[in-house]
Amino acid sequence: MDIKKKKISFNYITFDYNSDIYDITEEVQKILEFAAELERKDRKLDLSIDKFCILDSSETINENINQLIFKSAKHSYRAPLLDRQTINERDNPKTLSEGETKKTHFIVKYKDGDALLLAEKHRGGLAVLEFIMYLNSFKILFETTHGEEFDYKFSYETIIKDNIDEELEKMSRVQSTLIYVDKQLLGGNALNFSERLETVQESIIIDIRASRAESIKETAKELLAKFNGGERRVNKIRIKGKNSTDNDVVLDTSYIEKREHIDAYLNEDTGEVNSTFFMSELSKIAHSM
Amino acid sequence: MYLEFFILISDYFKTLTKRIFLYELLIPIIVGITTYYYLQNGLDPKICKKFGESSLTLLGVLLGFSITIITILTTGNSKNLVLIRSTETEYIIGGKKITLFDLLIINFTYSVVIEIILIIVLLLYPVFISNVEIPLLVKFIGFSLLSGLVIHILLLTMRNLTDFYLVLLKK
Numbered sequence: 001m002d003i004k005k006k007k008i009s010f011n012y013i014t015f016d017y018n019s020d021i022y023d024i025t026e027e028v029q030k031i032l033e034f035a036a037e038l039e040r041k042d043r044k045l046d047l048s049i050d051k052f053c054i055l056d057s058s059e060t061i062n063e064n065i066n067q068l069i070f071k072s073a074k075h076s077y078r079a080p081l082l083d084r085q086t087i088n089e090r091d092n093p094k095t096l097s098e099g100e101t102k103k104t105h106f107i108v109k110y111k112d113g114d115a116l117l118l119a120e121k122h123r124g125g126l127a128v129l130e131f132i133m134y135l136n137s138f139k140i141l142f143e144t145t146h147g148e149e150f151d152y153k154f155s156y157e158t159i160i161k162d163n164i165d166e167e168l169e170k171m172s173r174v175q176s177t178l179i180y181v182d183k184q185l186l187g188g189n190a191l192n193f194s195e196r197l198e199t200v201q202e203s204i205i206i207d208i209r210a211s212r213a214e215s216i217k218e219t220a221k222e223l224l225a226k227f228n229g230g231e232r233r234v235n236k237i238r239i240k241g242k243n244s245t246d247n248d249v250v251l252d253t254s255y256i257e258k259r260e261h262i263d264a265y266l267n268e269d270t271g272e273v274n275s276t277f278f279m280s281e282l283s284k285i286a287h288s289m
Numbered sequence: 290m291y292l293e294f295f296i297l298i299s300d301y302f303k304t305l306t307k308r309i310f311l312y313e314l315l316i317p318i319i320v321g322i323t324t325y326y327y328l329q330n331g332l333d334p335k336i337c338k339k340f341g342e343s344s345l346t347l348l349g350v351l352l353g354f355s356i357t358i359i360t361i362l363t364t365g366n367s368k369n370l371v372l373i374r375s376t377e378t379e380y381i382i383g384g385k386k387i388t389l390f391d392l393l394i395i396n397f398t399y400s401v402v403i404e405i406i407l408i409i410v411l412l413l414y415p416v417f418i419s420n421v422e423i424p425l426l427v428k429f430i431g432f433s434l435l436s437g438l439v440i441h442i443l444l445l446t447m448r449n450l451t452d453f454y455l456v457l458l459k460k
Contacts, residue, residue, distance in 0.1 A: 188306070188308075188309075189379075189392060190392075190451070190455040191452075193372075193376055194458050194459040
């Protein structure tokens with residue numbers, strides 16, 4: 001079996017607005033469950049004039065991990081086939097409404113009020129933006145079906161895990177910095193040993209936000225330097241802002257060590273990725289978070 | 290001359306954090322300064338004598354109590370008392386991180402040493418002042434220091450007991 005290195009991206013599914021009113025984990029789960037329960041042909045979404053996708057399978061593991069496989073295809077193109085060996089051409093047997101299936105693997109992990117999306121980077125497959133389009137589209141269908149209305153729109157933030165210092169330097173604006181501090185900040189050694197404060201969440205989060213149209217880039221740089229300098233009490237830092245192309249980005253120090261490549265086994269006949277193995281590897285990464 | 294107990298006092302100060310400093314040292318310093326102020330403004334010497342006598346009794350009780358806790362800590366084999374011997378703290382003494390067990394022993398033993406020093410002072414003080422002419426200012430400072438140290442020991446005992454309670458309480 002051939003092996004191919006597949007890159008994965010780390011993202012947060014977020015709300016474009018009204019994030020204080022709705023719970024992201026509840027809403028994502030609700031829409032995905034709704035889509036998964038529909039008849040197969042009702043799960044289809046036209047992404048563009050020549051591309052469509054379908055949620056092929058959805059499986060929930062441990063109540064907080066959704067394993068999703070999407071299949072997408074580009075249609076309206078059936079040029080003749082050219083053989084590499086014989087250099088002969090023959091008519092393409094597929095119809096105009098057909099296209100080669102591209103499988104894309106996703107995992108959504110719900111943790112600490114966040115919906116983390118691990119996505120297989122697959123050229124021709126489903127991009128994260130298209131996944132979000134799918135969610136938004138089926139959210140509208142959910143509203144129509146259930147006669148309800150939700151005032152939000154799904155969006156996403158890509159987590160940059162490499163060269164955080166360089167990426168922070170390139171950011172045009174830093175909107176907020178979340179510092180996750182060890183709860184030991186609260187007590188002494190005996191108190192921490194006794195675990196009396198177990199009900200307090202694992203980390204205390206200090207949220208530093210820029211005022212409207214301002215940037216706290218220098219503050220973020222100082223905090224990152226402290227973290228890199230091994231400041232004991234800081235578990236991680238999450239910096240949100242805009243990059244040079246005005247896209248939302250998140251720099252998260254806890255992802256620095258996370259591997260972003262999976263060795264995928266390919267089907268010898270079709271060249272498709274073996275989903276069982278790929279999903280189990282992706283799940284391992286998700287579990288480690 | 291035997292002065293090794295200064296190592297213990299030094300170890301105690303190495304484990305002080307800002308919070309503990311405020312609680313265990315700053316408050317006694319404030320009490321000491323306040324006592325000095327009242328002494329300067331005519332505090333009845335009988336009150337000072339009474340305080341000295343009560344402190345002697347109190348320190349004797351605290352001494353016994355602290356030694357008992359040290360015995361329990363060193364000989365106890367309950368799950369938690371065993372666990373603290375391998376639970377590391379962030380304090381470094383002698384180039385190594387000390388355990389929670391070490392920290393409790395340092396604090397309890399330090400309190401025993403200070404209690405003994407105070408008992409010696411309180412026992413010898415009446416003998417000393419009846420035979421030596423001591424300026425009033427020195428007496429005032431001495432008594433202020435004494436009152437501050439007694440409060441320091443009481444606060445330390447409270448902290449030690451609370452830590453001991455939390456250690457025993459862990460499920």
